[in-house]
Amino acid sequence: MGQGMLLDCLLPGGSLPGFQESICGISWPENLLEIRFYPLYRNEMSTCENLDPQSDEMLADLIKGQDETLAQKQKAENAFNVLYERHAPILLAFLKTRCHSNLQAVDIAQETWLRAWQKIPEYFDGIHFRGWLFQIAKNLLLDEFRKKKMTSLSAEMYAPELHDATQAFIDQEEKQQLQDCMSQLDDMRQQIVRLRLSGQSHREISETLQVDYTTVQTRFHRAKQFLEDCVQSAQKETA
Amino acid sequence: MLTAFNLPEETDELQQWLDDLLIKPELTSVVSQLSAVHASNSIEEMSLEQILQEQADAVLQQGCRELSSQQIQQLLTHPERLLELQERLFLEGGTFWQERILAASDDAEVKQSQQWLQNQMETPQSAEEKVEVQQAPAYKTVSYRKIGLLGFVSAALILLAVFLNQEPAPAPGWGWNRPGALTADIPAPEYLNKLADSAEEWFNKPTDTRAALETRLKQFRAGCETLINAPHPQLSATDRAWLVERCQVWAGKLDAQIVALNQGADLKTADAEADALIRKLVDALRNRATTVS
Structure with missing residues (x-):
């Protein structure tokens, strides 16, 4: 990377010194050349974030002094704010993909950050902060699922043991309803649906099954319609 | 509704479809549908690494256009791997993914949470x-x-x-500050339900003016503090820790609501948010009551 690019990434908007020590009260390296020796966040990432003068791990180290003097607590809070601004939007966006509502996602994100603040001194081992943060968030999510499993009869019927985090995020009720509806299709239609949902085109399916192209199209379309109606009525019954 | 059934036919369109889907909440639903459809297939298990092979880094940097049609088929027939891939994109994805994720994120929510967090700290x-x-x-x-x-x-x-x-002074008389509200004389489940009953006293008085809402919020907040500092002897250590931790979270949210109100938040919205928070904490207490012995 040329020096110009390096400066672009370091100094948002192309501004030059005076910027040092001005962000959240954290001491930034005075000599820009020092920056190349700071550990990168993740070697394989190529964002400007990599070149932040303070790596996540260094910021976490500052946070470990939160219980000491007032000045150190202030530094710890500033460092935590930098970490927050760096990772909070991504964490919240991730939680929104895994939660049933925005409110729940915001709630879990807040609790994750609160725990991170409280637990960094004791539990953060100095490696891959975002991974550690996501692990806290996923544990909180699993706790939520477990609570729901205990209080919801329908979830109890379908939910697997939650030792597998990925399984927990699959809507087991939706899966079961669709599976039941699928079993009501004849073999040929089931096969067409499976092939289509494995990414094959109608043309490829017609070649694989030696069935006319239009027939494949029509049968898939009708099967989809049937499954939508079937799942909808199953959902109404459950509700 | 059955989003998975709308997947495009051509490989390049499938790649774009996956790029969009992988950062959306709809993915979990699509994965459920794909899991249902392929449930009876006796397909050999494959890990994400086995599917992505040497394209793993390229996908993290450039998106799904790096995937072959065979790899896409493997992902679709092993749908749980899509969730794993999604998590990796959020954790380690390069500019391609970060920009897409940030474009869809809500700055206001992130800032509001930061405010809440600062109060907690x-x-x-x-x-x-x-x-x-x-x-x-x-x-x-x-x-x-x-x-x-x-x-x-x-x-x-x-x-x-x-x-x-510190006005208003911790208000005696209602909610968790009512004398006897935090009694040690009843078993844990009953106690948690009693706490929920006390919290529901929030709804006993109207909060239809800005001053009334602020006073009521501050009084409830004072009750939170009482709850945080109480011994709760009938609760197990885990339940006590849970209760204190939840109280701290609620207290932080009440603080944020008070701040928002002082900064001119719309009264109706603020009132509705306060009601929602109280309902939520009442539910949390009642749910917890069903799990303790």
Whole structure:
């Protein structure tokens, strides 16, 4: 990377010194050349974030002094704010993909950050902060699922043991309803649906099954319609 | 509704479809549908690494256009791997993914949460430290009687000022501040339900003016503090820790709501948000009551 690019990434908007020590009260390296020796966040990432003068791990180290003097607590809070601004939007966006509502996602994100603040001194081992943060968030999510499993009869019927985090995020009720509806299709239609949902085109399916192209199209379309109606009525019954 | 059934036919369209889907909440639903459709297939298990092979880094940097049609088919027939891939994109994805994720994110929510968090980080311990710093001259000058007296008067005035600023004073009489609300004489499940009943007293009085809502919020917040500091002897250590932790979270949210109200938040919205928070905490207490013995 040329020096110009390096400066672009370091100094948002192309501004030059005076910027040092001005962000959240954290001491930034005075000599820009020092920056190349700071550990990168993740070697394989190529964002400007990599070149932040303070790596996540260094910021976490500052946070470990939160219980000491007032000045150190202030530094710890500033460092935590930098970490927050760096990772909070991504964490919240991730939680929104895994939660049933925005409110729940915001709630879990807040609790994750609160725990991170409280637990960094004791539990953060100095490696891959975002991974550690996501692990806290996923544990909180699993706790939520477990609570729901205990209080919801329908979830109890379908939910697997939650030792597998990925399984927990699959809507087991939706899966079961669709599976039941699928079993009501004849073999040929089931096969067409499976092939289509494995990414094959109608043309490829017609070649694989030696069935006319239009027939494949029509049968898939009708099967989809049937499954939508079937799942909808199953959902109404459950509700 | 059955989103998975709308997947495009051509490989390049499938790649774009996956790029969009992988950062959306709809993915979990698509994965459920794909899992249902492929449930009876006896397909050999494959890990994400086996599917992505040497394209793993390229996908993290450039998106799904790096995937072959065979790899896409493997992902679709092993749908749980899509969730794993999604998590990796959020954790380690390069600019391609970060920009897409950030474009869809809500800055206001992130800022609001930061405000809430800052309130949480202001621990009682630091408040005490600050008071100690303010009081220090009074102790140091105790041998000089006049100055000592001045110091004492100053400290008393500061304390008085602090006291007067803490309005409203912890309100006796309702919610968790009602005498007997935190009784030790009943078993844990009943106790948690009683706490929920006390919290529901929030709804006993109208909060249709800005002043009424603010006072009520502050009083409820004071009740939270009482709850945080109470011994709850009938609860197990885990349940006690849970309760205190939840109370701290609720207290932080109440603080954020008070701040928002002072900054001119719409009264109706603020009132609805406060009601929603109380309902939520009541539900949490009642749910917990079903799990404790």
